[in-house]
Amino acid sequence: MAVWEVKYIQPNKYSRPQMKLNAVRKIVMHYTANPGATANGHYEYFNNLRGTYASAHFFVDKYRKLLIIPLNEVAYHANDVQQYVGGQPYRGVSALLPNANFLSIGIEMCIEKDGTFHPTTVKHAEEVALELCKKYKLDPKEDIVRHYDITHKICPKPWVDSYSGFSNFKNRLSSASKEKAKPRVFPSNVMGMITVLEDDLNVRDNASFESKVLATVDRGDTFKVYDKKNGLYNIGADHWVSAGEAYVEYQENPAYKPEPKVEPKKPQEKEEDDMLEKAVVYNSLADVAIAETLAKKLKTVTVSRYVAEKVQVAKELVVVGGKQDDLKADKFTVLSGKDRFETVAEVDKYMDKL
Ligand SMILES: [Zn+2]
Numbered sequence: 055m056a057v058w059e060v061k062y063i064q065p066n067k068y069s070r071p072q073m074k075l076n077a078v079r080k081i082v083m084h085y086t087a088n089p090g091a092t093a094n095g096h097y098e099y100f101n102n103l104r105g106t107y108a109s110a111h112f113f114v115d116k117y118r119k120l121l122i123i124p125l126n127e128v129a130y131h132a133n134d135v136q137q138y139v140g141g142q143p144y145r146g147v148s149a150l151l152p153n154a155n156f157l158s159i160g161i162e163m164c165i166e167k168d169g170t171f172h173p174t175t176v177k178h179a180e181e182v183a184l185e186l187c188k189k190y191k192l193d194p195k196e197d198i199v200r201h202y203d204i205t206h207k208i209c210p211k212p213w214v215d216s217y218s219g220f221s222n223f224k225n226r227l228s229s230a231s232k233e234k235a236k237p238r239v240f241p242s243n244v245m246g247m248i249t250v251l252e253d254d255l256n257v258r259d260n261a262s263f264e265s266k267v268l269a270t271v272d273r274g275d276t277f278k279v280y281d282k283k284n285g286l287y288n289i290g291a292d293h294w295v296s297a298g299e300a301y302v303e304y305q306e307n308p309a310y311k312p313e314p315k316v317e318p319k320k321p322q323e324k325e326e327d328d329m330l331e332k333a334v335v336y337n338s339l340a341d342v343a344i345a346e347t348l349a350k351k352l353k354t355v356t357v358s359r360y361v362a363e364k365v366q367v368a369k370e371l372v373v374v375g376g377k378q379d380d381l382k383a384d385k386f387t388v389l390s391g392k393d394r395f396e397t398v399a400e401v402d403k404y405m406d407k408l
Pocket residue numbers: 083084085131201207209210
């Protein structure tokens with residue numbers, strides 16, 4: 055899920071000319087120079103702009119992070135002429151020559167009535183810039199520049215008046231991006247982890263591209279991977295997504311130990327003593343997180359409905375989402391609501407009593 059809200063302005067030759075960006079080499083920071091005006095106020099302004107050429111991709115304030123121009127389109131934010139050097143317009147960032155608007159993404163930060171940045175506005179700008187650095191493989195220290203650095207416009211003024219505000223911003227981004235890069239530790243039954251690279255990636259109900267589409271997931275979403283079959287990853291329960299490198303980025307779990315395939319036992323062969331007292335069954339992807347929380351509290355494991363219908367894994371099943379239907383157990387506790395939120399509420403209630 056993207057960290058920002060998408061609210062595109064209408065195509066408009068003055069603000070959204072619908073020209074394609076050639077590349078994203080830098081992220082350019084701006085301020086609105088408009089004390090007290092909000093991100094949404096600027097959305098309205100640029101949506102109706104006439105007679106002057108201006109815009110930027112993002113507007114952030116202490117409330118919102120709005121993307122108002124698609125990331126593959128040009129915005130008019132960083133190719134102005136402030137001064138001439140040897141008869142040529144001053145250009146301080148050579149990577150953005152000849153025209154920064156075709157090679158960068160602009161983030162406008164709103165200012166408070168007193169001309170300062172609200173700390174939450176700065177935090178919002180950080181979240182947006184971090185996501186962009188990940189998406190375009192940019193280095194926060196090298197690839198985030200001020201409008202001032204490109205044309206010498208006094209923008210963003212608080213960070214031209216005081217460089218430390220800007221350098222602190224970049225330093226925080228730099229450490230945040232390194233933190234994200236640390237390898238994650240997963241339980242041994244998890245093969246690895248995927249990060250989705252595209253919006254609206256299909257989630258299918260079987261390990262086949264012909265199978266039914268249950269839902270879609272978005273760029274930036276992450277999932278644990280439990281299995282791989284026919285070019286699809288299993289991301290829990292009967293949910294499968296394409297394993298194509300163009301669609302998902304896969305990170306292997308070094309601690310992964312494949313579980314031996316369990317064959318369904320006939321009831322008379324059931325070995326009571328081996329069996330877990332309790333296990334938590336999750337119904338769908340939406341219930342996995344809360345099921346794992348519950349299992350941790352019960353000091354037991356989670357199993358998908360798919361598995362729990364084939365094999366009896368515990369004497370008692372705590373069912374998170376859905377009904378007990380064809381599940382195999384001696385005893386059931388069903389924690390289900392009519393949607394995932396009600397299910398979470400049921401589980402919370404149950405955990406309170408533990
Ligand atoms: Zn600017």
